[in-house]
Amino acid sequence: MTAEVPARQTVRTMCPMNCMPTQCGMLVELEGDRVVRVRGDRDNPESHGFLCPRGRAAGEIVDNPRRILTPMGREAPGRPWSPVSWDVALDRLAGAIREAGPGATAVWPGHGVFISTLGGQIARRFTYQLGAQWWHPSIVCWGLGGLGFWLTGVTEVHTGEDLADNADLVLLWGANLASQPLTGPHLAAARRRGAHVVAIDVRVNEAFGVATEGILVRPGTDAALALAMAHVIVEEGLHDRDFVERHTAGFEEFRRHVHPLTPAWAEGETGVPAERIIALARRLASTPRSMILAGGSSMHKSGNSWHAARAISSLLGLTGAVGRPGAGMGPRHGASPHGMGLGSIGVPQPASTSMVSEMESILDELERGRIEVILLPGSNFVSGFASSRRVERALSRMRMVASFDLFPNETTEGFAHLSLPGTSWLEETGCKVTNTNVHLMDRMLAPRGESRPLWWLLDQLGGRLGLPELLPGGSAESALDRILDHDATGHVTIAELREGSGNVPLRVSPVAHPDLEFDTPSGRLEFVSERAVELGLPSLPVYEPPVENHVRALAARRFPLVLTYGRTLTHFHSFYDHGRALPSLARIDPEPRLWLNLEDAAARGVVDGARIRIHNDRGDMIAVAQVTDRVPPGVVWMHDGYEGLNRLSSGARTVTDAAAKAFPAGSASYEARVQVEAV
Numbered sequence: 001m002t003a004e005v006p007a008r009q010t011v012r013t014m015c016p017m018n019c020m021p022t023q024c025g026m027l028v029e030l031e032g033d034r035v036v037r038v039r040g041d042r043d044n045p046e047s048h049g050f051l052c053p054r055g056r057a058a059g060e061i062v063d064n065p066r067r068i069l070t071p072m073g074r075e076a077p078g079r080p081w082s083p084v085s086w087d088v089a090l091d092r093l094a095g096a097i098r099e100a101g102p103g104a105t106a107v108w109p110g111h112g113v114f115i116s117t118l119g120g121q122i123a124r125r126f127t128y129q130l131g132a133q134w135w136h137p138s139i140v141c142w143g144l145g146g147l148g149f150w151l152t153g154v155t156e157v158h159t160g161e162d163l164a165d166n167a168d169l170v171l172l173w174g175a176n177l178a179s180q181p182l183t184g185p186h187l188a189a190a191r192r193r194g195a196h197v198v199a200i201d202v203r204v205n206e207a208f209g210v211a212t213e214g215i216l217v218r219p220g221t222d223a224a225l226a227l228a229m230a231h232v233i234v235e236e237g238l239h240d241r242d243f244v245e246r247h248t249a250g251f252e253e254f255r256r257h258v259h260p261l262t263p264a265w266a267e268g269e270t271g272v273p274a275e276r277i278i279a280l281a282r283r284l285a286s287t288p289r290s291m292i293l294a295g296g297s298s299m300h301k302s303g304n305s306w307h308a309a310r311a312i313s314s315l316l317g318l319t320g321a322v323g324r325p326g327a328g329m330g331p332r333h334g335a336s337p338h339g340m341g342l343g344s345i346g347v348p349q350p351a352s353t354s355m356v357s358e359m360e361s362i363l364d365e366l367e368r369g370r371i372e373v374i375l376l377p378g379s380n381f382v383s384g385f386a387s388s389r390r391v392e393r394a395l396s397r398m399r400m401v402a403s404f405d406l407f408p409n410e411t412t413e414g415f416a417h418l419s420l421p422g423t424s425w426l427e428e429t430g431c432k433v434t435n436t437n438v439h440l441m442d443r444m445l446a447p448r449g450e451s452r453p454l455w456w457l458l459d460q461l462g463g464r465l466g467l468p469e470l471l472p473g474g475s476a477e478s479a480l481d482r483i484l485d486h487d488a489t490g491h492v493t494i495a496e497l498r499e500g501s502g503n504v505p506l507r508v509s510p511v512a513h514p515d516l517e518f519d520t521p522s523g524r525l526e527f528v529s530e531r532a533v534e535l536g537l538p539s540l541p542v543y544e545p546p547v548e549n550h551v552r553a554l555a556a557r558r559f560p561l562v563l564t565y566g567r568t569l570t571h572f573h574s575f576y577d578h579g580r581a582l583p584s585l586a587r588i589d590p591e592p593r594l595w596l597n598l599e600d601a602a603a604r605g606v607v608d609g610a611r612i613r614i615h616n617d618r619g620d621m622i623a624v625a626q627v628t629d630r631v632p633p634g635v636v637w638m639h640d641g642y643e644g645l646n647r648l649s650s651g652a653r654t655v656t657d658a659a660a661k662a663f664p665a666g667s668a669s670y671e672a673r674v675q676v677e678a679v
Contacts, residue, residue, distance in 0.1 A: 007032060012041055012502050014432040014439045015055040016425035017572055018111045021331045021435040022046060022160055022182035024055050025503075028426065033445055035059045035426070045437055045503065046160075052181040053569050057582040061424050062445060066407050066581045068421040069449025077396060077415045086450065086460070089418050093375070094464035096400035100372035102131035103352050109137055110574055112378020112405060112422070116430020116441060118480055119454050121345050122470065123377055126458040129467045131352045133371065136664035139359055140384045142334035144654060145294060147665035148309025149335070151529045151537070153518030154316060157335040158291060158328050159436050162510040164189035166326030169287040170197045173312055174222065174295025176205040178567040179333055183293065184210060196287075198280065200225070201295075202564050203595065203637050204630035215280070216632055219562045220302040220546030220671070221270040225277065226311035227543055228266030231258040232281035233318045239285070243320030247516050250528025250540075254314065257540050269543070271632070285319050289326030292316065302546055303654045303669025310529075310541035317525040328512040337435050338509035343485040345472050358666030359385060360653040366394035373400040377454050378422065380409040380574035383641050386668035387651030389619055404457060407581040409574055410643050421451040428453040429494065431480060438489050438504050440497035455479070536656035546671055547652065559616045559673035561600065563648060565640040578641040592623040592642040596676060597635070601627040604676055611679040616672060619647030622679065636674065648672045 008031050015024040025044025029037040038059040040051035061067075071089040072081040084092075097105050107127040113119030114137070127134045136143065149155055163170065164186040177184050187197060187210045199211035200222075208214040217225055233239050234255050244251050263274035263281075270277075284290055294312060302308075313329065321327035329335070355365055365371060367390065374381070374395075385391045395401055395415035402418040403411060412419050427447045432439040447453075459470045471479045481493045488506050497504065520526045533539050570589040571579035579585035594614060596606065606612055608627040613620055614636075621644030631637050638645060651668040660666035 011444050013426070013441050013444070015051065016058055016061070016115050017054045017575060018114055019180050019182070019572070020333055021157070021335065022180050023432050023434045023439070024051050024182060025439065026051055026055055026058065028059070028444065030444065035062050045505070046434060047182055048185075050182060050185060053585065053588065054572060054579070057579070057584045060582040060584060061406065061576065062426055062448060064407070064581060066577075067448065068406060068408060068419055069451060070421060071450065072419040074417060076417070081419065086452070089420060090460050090464060093400065093402050093418060094461055096373045097130070097465060100399055103133070104371055105130065105373040105375070106133040106135065106355070106371045107375045107377070108135045108379055108381065109377045110379025110384065111137065111572065112575060113454050115425050116428060117433055117483060118430055118476060119377070121483060122455045122458060122479065125345055125347055126462060126467070126470055128347045128349050128353065129462065129470070130465065131350045133353050133355045134357070135355070135362060136357045136666070137379070138334060138664045139357055139666045142332070143663070143665040144306045144667035145309040146334050147655065147659060147663045148306035148541070149313050149329070150519065150663055151526070151532050152310050152313040152317070152541075153520035153525050154313035154322070154329055154513070155335065155519050156329070156338045156512035157331050157435070158326075158512050159337055159510040160186035160331050161436065162325055163187070163291055163330050167289055167291040167330070168195050168326060169283060169290035170195055170330065171284070171290070171292045172197065172199045172207045172211060173292055174201055175207060175293040175332070176201065176295065176566055177207050178569050179572065180331065181569060183331060196283070202631070202635060203566075205566065215272055215276060218269070218271045219564050219635060220304055221543070222308035223304060223311045223541065223543040224261070224266045224269040225272060226308060226315060227258050227261045227541065228263045228277050229281035229284065230254075230311070230315060230318060231261045232263060232278050233285045233315070234258055236282070238282065239318040240320030243322070244318065247322070247524055248317045249520075249522045249524040249526045254527035254540060261543070269545070284315060288321065289324070290319065290321045291326060291328060291330045293330035294332050303650075303652060303671055304544045304546055306655070306665065307542055307544060311543070314527055314541055317527060322525065323511065323513045323516045325511055331435055338512055338514055339488055340435065340506065340508050341486050341488045342433065343483050345479055345482050356657045356660050356666065357664060358653065358655065358657065358660035359668040360651050361657065361660070361666070363387060363390045363394070363651055366391070369397070372398055374398060375402045375404070376411060377404045380411050382410045382414065383574055383578070383643065383646060385651065386646050386649040386670045387618070388646040390651065404454065407577045409577050420457065421449060423447045423451045423453045427451065429477060429480070431484070431494065431497065433489070436506055436508070438484065438492060438497065438506065440494065440502045442498060535659040535662055537659055547650075547669065559675045560634065561636045561674050561676060562634060563614075563672040563674045564635060564637045565670065566637060568639045571639060571641055574641060592621065592638060592645070593626045594623045594676065595626050595628050595631045595637040597631050597633045598627055598629055599633045600636070600676070601625060604678065606676065606678050613677050613679050614648065614674050616648055616674045618649070618672070619644065621645060621647065625676075636676065648674055
């Protein structure tokens, strides 16, 4: 039972957006059972009152007229929807799973179920209990870059607070700040101390506004830039010889490897003048307290981006900027500080879940009919996967597609047989675990309509399929307590958070790798990786020109513009139909807009605000031109998630099966060359 709500009250919670590793606190003003206002929480130890446009729009979620509030079913995609009871929907979904078999069933969760900390773990627990296929959500996000950092061994990150207090040089390498906006205030604090901030990206993004200098690099050439910087540091003897000798592996081979990779060579690949590459390398080597913030998603929408992650992290091995305040890798999505961890409610992965979590392999298996039933909790399959034409064809042939979300999306409307309503963040109890704190997100409102939390859906479905108890301890709160049972959290419980201030600091180090131990077979930072060789990958960080940019010569003539992606402060993957379900965000960003350089626009007779057709040999989409000098000639940019965008992108394989199994890195290249014409 929900306690009686006073007529007017203000309650403390966390923003429902998943802008990890940082997160904004918010105050929600309630009138009865209705949200009347949200604002930043000045007492939050991380955000101190800051709340980005996505957070300020959160009040539009709960009673939004577009919300799915009752289970809906239909016989086949394209047929009319009809309301059904939960019992009918669950019986139908369970029946489809029994007929297809667990091995022909897949669960692919999205960011939408990771808000409360419980969702991701409970979805994996259910999937493994069932013996179904599980695809890691990071394959459309940070996984590919994470692979590169893992191979080098630089897997831990500093906190934003350490950056603000101690870093004297910050390289924002593909970090556009939209996915972790709280980094902005930390950068501003560092600038006020006199820190030099360099933004490196394929476009002039918002990070350039807080940077001391900006460097534009051609898409897919970040590894070339990093390796040329390594060449300068090594050839000029600027590397930290003591650190290299004591804490790295493979330096001599790496030194020989970068010898021919000169700044002049890199200028031809990256478009960055050689003298700027030399100056940046010297600045990095001469600044003991230097920090690199690598981009999360947008930087890694390129088939060779994991090479870039290896090369970038190798720079820290050369300079010895590791393990000290202000020196190391800055906060990024998918990485944690030293000492971080959580308890687990997981179960062993059964051998039957044999599909490789790699995008092209998944698409191949879908086209062979291997998967007949798919459950999509908080995810939008069509907008998330590259080569989405292939996804659409495969979904159209499935026995059952079930979507569980707050709002309908392209996958729900085009391909689902069941549309199941989920609760919002104020209608269930959860918590946020950031890089510095644990925050309570307590239930404040009664669920709207017939919406239910994910754990309830999976528990009910598991009961119909004869699975063991889903919730350890028999309740969502006890399952959360199990997850929070870790030294890093101080073994805090939900009840203790509720009785206290609502948050506790994590027992973690603000400094990454303070013990100078690395997650590699040698325990050292590895320039040369035997683990990579075992996984069928190059032993050294290499530069491979992007296939779409350099190898497809015919495509380059027909489709001369390189399409790049990123995020904005109005959307985050498929949250709330990419923000379009929330009126204030839709007003800011009402339609797909393609950034197009002035020269490229003039050559095509395109003016700012004109409707355009973007197309290649994979597909096309309609958008609006944003003619700007913030992208260089030959490059176009759009934020990801819009319908039709991934019909243009390549789902080509980027890593081996062994690598995808060893690390959740099965991303596609997402590369695309396009042509643009006025409609």
